[in-house]
Amino acid sequence: MSRTDQADHATLVEEVRVVRRAGLLRLRELRLPALQALAEARAGEAARGRHPVEAMLREAVSALGGGSLQSAAEYTFGLTPGTRDWAPADRRSRAAQEYGVSVERFRKHHEVVIFGEVVDGLLGAAQEPAGLPLPVPAARPGDPRPGVRRRAARPDVPPSHRTLRVRVAGRHRAVVLHVHCVSLLRDVDAVVSPVNTHFVLPAAYKSSVAAMLRQAAARLSPSGDVLADPVHDELVRWTADRGLDGRAARPGTVAVTGTGALAGQGVRLLLHAAVAVPRRGTNDYDVHPDDVTRAVTQVFACLAEERPRHQPPLRSVALPLLGAGRGGLAPGESLRALWAAVEAETARDPRWAVHLVVRDHDNADLVERMLTGHVSPPPTALPRPGASW
Known part of the structure; x- marks a missing residue:
């Protein structure tokens, strides 16, 4: 990675951190030049009425391949249904539960890993032709479909x-x-x-x-x-x-x-x-x-x-x-x-x-x-x- 690439990566990580802290409801209030530039470069991608940065983040998180990494990332950014308006501390606490660690341990380690993985996905997508969705890792036999957690299929009245x-x-x-x-x-x-x-x-x-x-x-x-x-x-x-x-x-x-x-x-x-x-x-x-x-x-x-x-x-x-x-x-x-x-x-x-x-x-x-x-x-x-x- 060149120094320019490192600078771009570091800038994006910092802006992704700002998004986590502010939450999706405040996206339009934020100044995110690096993320906005990436979103504009992929203008061919349908955002389904969402803020282009949110649409891009959703694609990046869905490409993480499932498991604790993806589910924790979804809680981190408020992408899980019902968490969009959660306070940042509540989102972080719930994300930490996906790894079974303390909030402090999650903040210092797992959250940093999530930011890095998401930014890697964003930068990788920037190399793809505009309008193409982010690549999603192939599922192994027996795995849930990438981007879909098993518990989403839980019945309305699950067994106790x-x-x-x-x-x-x-x-x-x-x-x-x-x-x-x-x-x-x-x-x-x-x-x-x-x-x-x-x-x-x-x-x-x-x-x-x-x-x-x-x-x-x-x-x-x-x-x-x-x-x-x-x-x-x-x-x-x-x-x-x-x-x-x-x-x-x-x-x-x-x-x-x-x-x-x-x-x-x-x-x-x-x-x-x-x-x-x-x-x-x-x-x-x-x-x-x-x-x-x-x-x-x-x-x-x-x-x-x-x-x-x-x-x-x-x-x-x-x-x-x-x-x-x-x-x-x-x-x-x-x-x-x-x-x-x-x-x-x-x-x-x-x-x-x-x-x-x-x-x-x-x-x-x-x-x-x-x-x-x-x-x-x-x-x-x-x-x-x-x-x-």
Whole structure:
């Protein structure tokens, strides 16, 4: 690449960066001389009523060949349907999920790669005769069509359970992935609930995992009034018995309580994993991946201790993506951290049946892709909730 070419490439990368930051809705307000010149050079290409720079970017992104690179690029620029008016921070956060990395890691590495790949495509297209579409890489057998993501074909009411075949200790194991609210779990012996290091539960009306489990465990009157709040009361006693009143426990500590009304759904234990460290002077929390791994390891230690106390013995456990809510961890980071412990513990004792719980199908696709390397078509039958390894 000559110095002139390098300068052109650098200029285009900077202008593409400006487009990402401003968003498609503000394209007409931006001064983009290099991109505009490329768009004018390809004036023979139909823009379908769109701004010529947007049309050119869409062609460049569609030529990336599918996969995480293309889907992350689509979110980055707001090309995914429904994201056109998203704030730049929201687009970046969602794009980072495609790679399962933190927003900061995505900004420093993957986003830079995306800009470079898009600009390479734009410059390559400039060498083609005007009016020709950008080349699209040939699909390999079994791949989705380039430019079309598998999840675009998802049915209007997708299944809320998936059974994943995951390789652990040289053997394929079944992991049940639930895509619904955690309080809907049934016939799973133990459920893990993330909590702050003070073991103070959020109000039951909130939407966090801990809040929904607290609400589901409460005993209510016919009119919906709370008659008993057993999980909250047990945690208060647990912290008092250990001299933790007003003091924080070590991150990774796990408290075991009963399940209150959740017992009617076949849930026998709640394990409260202290992974969220309150940030002084704010309403925010910090979650470190190492604390997630340590907490999940402790979860299995508690389960091994509790197992002989129950008849029939405990055999299944459900885990959400710990720390991926207000804790700020990217879903992929959370999965890596908790799976390190799950893999080690289930290799040691393969009797445990593992369930993972997420709220939406985007995160479910991420979990499936990270654990199996692909996203399967919807199953024709639902797995049994208590299906074992």
